[in-house]
Amino acid sequence: MRKINTLLWCLTLWAGVTLSFKSLAQDANYERDYKRAVALYKTGEYNLAMADLLLLTARKYQHGLVPFAQYYYSLAALKNNRPLESQQMLLQLRERFPEWKKMDEVAYLLADLSFRDKQYNKALEYLAEITNVSVKKDVEPLKRVYINPVQDLALLKKLNQQHPSDKIVALRLIDVIQRTSNDKADLELSDDLTNRFGIAPIKPANDVTPMKKNTNSQSKGYYNIAVILPFKVKEFSPNQRVRSNQFAYDMYEGMKLAKAKLQQEGILVNMFTYDIGSDPEDMLNVVNNTNFAQTDLIVGPVYSEPAKLAADFAQSNGIYYVHPTSLVTDLSATFSNTLLLQPSFERQASQSFDYMRSLPAATSKKIAIYYGSSRRDSTLAAAYRAKATASGYQVSDFRRTREKLDSTATISSVNKPGHIAVFSSNENDGNKLLTLMDKRHINVPLLANSTAFNVGGVGANTFNSSPVYIIDTEFIDIAKTQVRDFQNLYFSKRNTVPSIYALQGYDLVLFFGRMLHKYQNQLRNGLDVRSYDDDYLLSGFNYQHSNDNQVVPIIQIDDARWVRVNAQ
Known part of the structure; x- marks a missing residue:
């Protein structure tokens, strides 16, 4: 037996060595x-x-x-x-x-x-x-x-x-x-x-040439407004019913009606239009033209590089530049003579948060924030969170609406926030949040931006379970006499219903035309005096110690009609 074991051991050793050599080979x-x-x-x-x-x-x-x-x-x-x-x-x-x-x-x-x-x-x-x-x-x-x-x-x-x-x-x-x-x-x-x-601006071939403004320009009896928008006249076709730049034409039509209204008030305004797109060279040619020095107010352009040239010119020549579409404050932070027609993201977040926390139903200092997939949505949500955190509130949930909220959202009847905010460019996301709140028995105020719901088509019964408040910077109160009169006038001249851009253009020229007439070279002083809602079609203007419009309408449905609930 011992010999057999020894033999087996030798055979095993020999096989291992053979396999090792084979493996090496x-x-x-x-x-x-x-x-x-x-x-x-x-x-x-x-x-x-x-x-x-x-x-x-x-x-x-x-x-x-x-x-x-x-x-x-x-x-x-x-x-x-x-x-x-x-x-x-x-x-x-x-x-x-x-x-x-x-x-x-x-x-x-x-x-x-x-x-x-x-x-x-x-x-x-x-x-x-x-x-x-x-x-x-x-x-x-x-x-x-x-x-x-x-x-x-x-x-x-x-x-x-x-x-x-x-x-x-x-x-x-x-x-x-x-x-x-x-x-x-x-x-x-x-x-x-x-x-x-923080993209660096494109350096034009030539710099803007500052021009000394005529010191008597405001006493000449009229005011020159430069309207610089992407009309794309060379591509214009009267047979084309829908254009990507239709907002420019609609805005200008509203401006023309405001000019006529100002003339009835004894204020003469000249409007000079410039067809400027994204090419900074085109804008450079405009601002370096000696005739442009007679401009008293610049409206547009809307593209970033030409906008910087317009803002620089306005700053150098002691006039104001109004950006009609931007919601970011980069230009107005750099150029003090630049104004935003609408409230910035930060302004919307700040004022809507202050309103929500003032509600008797919003007792808890805990909130939940949800936002859509667009950059606009996440920017507004981030601004809202920053405001809430700075005010000592706890953000218990902060996530995208495209996530499976039914399984990922942390809010519940036990972990209940004081209020919920949803900022989205998807009109289904508002209902998505309401459904989630209903399933989890959470009856707290909901704040949303206007694009999170189909505000125009939503029924009052949609908001039965929880009170809903909407940020709508383009809110049109159809009960206002001025709005109905404007709609009738616009339809009689254009044979179509005015868009929001037509109303914005009207209010813009009417407001700044009046301000130029009353305050002339001291426009900033006039802006700082008070807010102005007077007889404007939309919600008015407030530039008190700011460069963006501080008017942030918050609306709620009341008896099947949207009404504004926050006073300025």
């Missing part, structure tokens, strides 16, 4: 074949390299060079104009060797291949995985190669929503908006992105 053969295949790749023999490397990627091999063989196969396939095979091998490599030390290079190659296939979102996701510094330095150039040629505005906006922190995407989106879009929402998005990323 196999490893040596693998390394030899691998080096030969890589040499073929480096000499440009991509077909031969692919054939040899493919054999070395078989799952039977456990050699440490297998992931390298897969990687070089992918490179060879890419060089051989066979991108699908390259991509498939890279995906196999990620699945088989997820901890491989060169996985960042794999992500970079997959991003390149995804870009080539116009799968931009997937490409950006791959690039976001990269942490290696030496690889990361090539990420931005790769993005520029594929993102900068993109002209599809809808695609760029979607990519910006999916990758809100990506500066290359943001820069490209701004550029395309500035060159191709006149849509008001797009212009606001461009302003938001410019403000967020």
